[in-house]
Amino acid sequence: MRLRLLHELPGTTISDTSVAGIESSQSRFNNYPGLSFHLHSPPFDEQSAKMAGQVGAPPPAVSFEYELLEGDPDHLRTVVVTPTQNSPWIDPTTLKLKHRIGRGLFGDVWLATHHQSAEDYDEYHEVAVKMLHPIKEDHMQAFLDKFEDLFSKCQGLQGVCWLHVFFVMTWQMCIAMKFYEGSVGDKMARLKGGKLPLSDVLRYGIELAQGILELHSNGVLVLNLKPFNFLLNEHDQAILGDIGIPYLLLGIPLHSSDMALRLGTPNYMAPEQWQPEVRGPISFETDSWGFGCSIVEMLTGVQPWCGRSVEEIYHSVVRKQEKPHIPSGLPPAVENVVSGCFEYDFRNRPLIIDILHAFEGSRNAVYSDGGWIGLGNRTLAEKSSGSGYTQWFLSKDLLEVGDTVRSRKPPNSCKPENMDVPEGMVVGLERDTDRDGFVLVRVHGIHDPLRVHMSTLERVTSGLAAGDWVRVKEEDKKHSPVGNLHSIQRDGCVAVGFIGVETLWRGSSSELQMSESYCVGQFVRLKENVFRPRFEWLRKRGGAWATGRIWQVLPNGCLVVRFPGKLVFGDACSSFLADPAEVELVSFNTCPGMAKKYQHLEDIHWAVRPLVIALGLFTAMKLGFFVGRNMGRSRMKKGRSTLIQGDGQYQDGHIGGNPAWLPPTVANILFREGAATATAR
Numbered sequence: 001m002r003l004r005l006l007h008e009l010p011g012t013t014i015s016d017t018s019v020a021g022i023e024s025s026q027s028r029f030n031n032y033p034g035l036s037f038h039l040h041s042p043p044f045d046e047q048s049a050k051m052a053g054q055v056g057a058p059p060p061a062v063s064f065e066y067e068l069l070e071g072d073p074d075h076l077r078t079v080v081v082t083p084t085q086n087s088p089w090i091d092p093t094t095l096k097l098k099h100r101i102g103r104g105l106f107g108d109v110w111l112a113t114h115h116q117s118a119e120d121y122d123e124y125h126e127v128a129v130k131m132l133h134p135i136k137e138d139h140m141q142a143f144l145d146k147f148e149d150l151f152s153k154c155q156g157l158q159g160v161c162w163l164h165v166f167f168v169m170t171w172q173m174c175i176a177m178k179f180y181e182g183s184v185g186d187k188m189a190r191l192k193g194g195k196l197p198l199s200d201v202l203r204y205g206i207e208l209a210q211g212i213l214e215l216h217s218n219g220v221l222v223l224n225l226k227p228f229n230f231l232l233n234e235h236d237q238a239i240l241g242d243i244g245i246p247y248l249l250l251g252i253p254l255h256s257s258d259m260a261l262r263l264g265t266p267n268y269m270a271p272e273q274w275q276p277e278v279r280g281p282i283s284f285e286t287d288s289w290g291f292g293c294s295i296v297e298m299l300t301g302v303q304p305w306c307g308r309s310v311e312e313i314y315h316s317v318v319r320k321q322e323k324p325h326i327p328s329g330l331p332p333a334v335e336n337v338v339s340g341c342f343e344y345d346f347r348n349r350p351l352i353i354d355i356l357h358a359f360e361g362s363r364n365a366v367y368s369d370g371g372w373i374g375l376g377n378r379t380l381a382e383k384s385s386g387s388g389y390t391q392w393f394l395s396k397d398l399l400e401v402g403d404t405v406r407s408r409k410p411p412n413s414c415k416p417e418n419m420d421v422p423e424g425m426v427v428g429l430e431r432d433t434d435r436d437g438f439v440l441v442r443v444h445g446i447h448d449p450l451r452v453h454m455s456t457l458e459r460v461t462s463g464l465a466a467g468d469w470v471r472v473k474e475e476d477k478k479h480s481p482v483g484n485l486h487s488i489q490r491d492g493c494v495a496v497g498f499i500g501v502e503t504l505w506r507g508s509s510s511e512l513q514m515s516e517s518y519c520v521g522q523f524v525r526l527k528e529n530v531f532r533p534r535f536e537w538l539r540k541r542g543g544a545w546a547t548g549r550i551w552q553v554l555p556n557g558c559l560v561v562r563f564p565g566k567l568v569f570g571d572a573c574s575s576f577l578a579d580p581a582e583v584e585l586v587s588f589n590t591c592p593g594m595a596k597k598y599q600h601l602e603d604i605h606w607a608v609r610p611l612v613i614a615l616g617l618f619t620a621m622k623l624g625f626f627v628g629r630n631m632g633r634s635r636m637k638k639g640r641s642t643l644i645q646g647d648g649q650y651q652d653g654h655i656g657g658n659p660a661w662l663p664p665t666v667a668n669i670l671f672r673e674g675a676a677t678a679t680a681r
């Protein structure tokens with residue numbers, strides 16, 4: 001691959017059939033001093049009008065063409081990324097932008113013509129040019145490096161949009177790609193009810209899954225799967241039209257602050273995609289969520305979270321953990337896999353290969369006599385193995401003979417429920433091809449190998465197993481030192497989720513050590529030496545850090561904590577986030593002294609304090625009655641004697657009846673009540 005830097009783009013012409021397009025382009029170019037426009041009207045372009053009609057815009061009465069007449073060469077700088085030798089590279093200077101096809105979150109797509117001429121031929125081809133939103137100048141090189149890598153990975157992929165060339169024009173990145181007739185989204189828009197028949201959904205689903213799989217095998221995430229990004233070729237085959245622009249933009253600030261938080265299209269975004277460095281990381285299964293959303297939309301004709309604002313979608317997906325509604329009546333394997341796509345923790349979701357298998361197995365399924373017939377072999381997998389883990393989670397790490405294993409902890413638990421296998425070695429697989437079968441495990445001290453269900457075991461390599469809490473030996477300020485181990489290969493390569501890293505951290509097991517583990521239900525508090533926590537945390541009245549209870553553990557180890565000791569009203573934020581490296585465990589047993597133990601009880605529930613106060617008052621009143629009655633009796637007795645002895649003794653009797661252990665005010669009230677009772681008698 002070669003980077004060529006041109007200092008001028010000679011004869012650049014941009015034609016547009018839409019006045020709005022001109023205005024936006026004009027204002028964009030006007031941001032750069034030294035550039036000016038010359039507008040003139042070209043002849044009416046029938047094809048442009050047809051295209052404009054296709055995307056819903058009325059054919060314009062008049063069209064314009066404008067030329068860049070002069071300018072600061074710096075702003076006309078064009079970087080041309082030349083693809084590999086055997087791909088159909090085109091010279092961007094021969095492109096002529098015709099009109100805008102559509103406007104997406106990440107930029108505009110234009111129809112352009114590519115002119116090629118020689119002595120014996122003169123050819124025009126249509127291409128689509130995606131013009132991305134401008135990127136800040138100082139991040140341009142980082143983006144170009146990432147793009148160059150992606151561009152080479154996308155070359156020659158069957159199920160992915162064909163890319164011709166990449167160039168930069170006035171700091172705007174442009175990708176020239178093959179022009180397709182339309183998208184699945186366009187097709188749905190033309191249909192009554194907007195939904196596709198199941199057979200089409202399964203066919204497109206298979207074609208798209210194959211395209212996504214190609215990108216995933218090259219380590220690229222799409223992060224923007226949606227029907228309008230599924231292009232249709234001349235054979236009505238679905239082609240992936242987005243090559244992972246949001247993935248390229250990860251960590252690269254954009255000019256528009258509005259765009260900064262968007263790492264995809266909100267309606268199709270997975271929970272971890274909203275804030276990957278906080279609620280992430282994003283992974284291949286993030287695309288499974290977007291795929292599931294697209295399938296649901298194709299089946300129902302309704303976009304997930306239709307009509308909701310970005311904030312409302314965030315609230316539903318991230319905070320309330322809601323899932324898109326899956327229509328009923330689907331082949332069981334398809335329903336099962338699509339429902340798996342909407343698991344909150346991406347580790348529990350199927351991979352694209354699982355989706356592909358489920359769709360392929362159901363492709364020829366026909367519903368007849370109240371059941372599905374023609375299902376493939378692998379269509380109906382068990383929903384759950386009974387271990388609490390989804391089948392998708394378990395299928396990501398299959399055991400092999402020679403693996404060291406131990407009993408698997410139940411999900412969200414710090415300790416194993418049973419220690420049937422404290423440590424053992426797999427010596428046999430009952431059925432090699434079974435993804436969910438039994439294995440024979442040799443355990444030290446037991447003569448015969450144990451026959452154990454695979455799902456109850458986890459593989460241990462270098463003392464670590466997926467799901468363990470780990471700490472990096474050498475801290476990196478960019479991310480939390482404590483995280484959650486997602487996978488460990490047999491060669492010791494690890495993938496870990498850390499707060500502060502948007503994607504999985506990859507390294508070697510030798511860089512990690514075991515860390516204290518946390519699970520749902522435990523009480524935690526910020527360590528005393530933490531003065532500026534990563535996330536906001538509540539304080540008690542005296543200023544000390546409050547104690548909260550772990551409500552959820554995110555895939556990067558981030559703790560979602562609630563404060564049961566605080567009463568929350570209305571919309572007030574009920575959950576807080578915590579970095580596991582900044583907290584310590586608090587439990588009743590470890591609280592020193594009665595006062596601390598009582599404080600811990602107060603942290604467990606907001607009702608403890610009012611209850612204790614009420615109980616105290618009640619006890620005090622009861623005591624008051626008791627003391628008062630006794631006092632009353634003795635006063636009666638004394639009263640009788642004062643009648644004999646005189647008033648001075650009466651006063652003494654009052655003083656003598658005041659219990660020394662009660663606070664004076666309470667004692668006086670109680671005494672008065674007691675006296676009143678006694679007087680009444």
Ligand SMILES: Nc1ncnc2c1ncn2[C@@H]1O[C@H](COP(=O)(O)OP(=O)(O)OP(=O)(O)O)[C@@H](O)[C@H]1O
Pocket residue numbers: 101102103104105106107108109128130161177178179180181182183224228229231241242264265
């Ligand atoms: N190569 C192409 N050929 C034909 N049409 C295309 C091509 N690429 C994109 N389109 C169409 O252009 C329109 C705008 O695409 P674009 O990808 O910019 O927007 P989007 O899909 O709405 O949003 P996003 O920017 O999030 O991808 C869509 O209707 C899409 O189907």
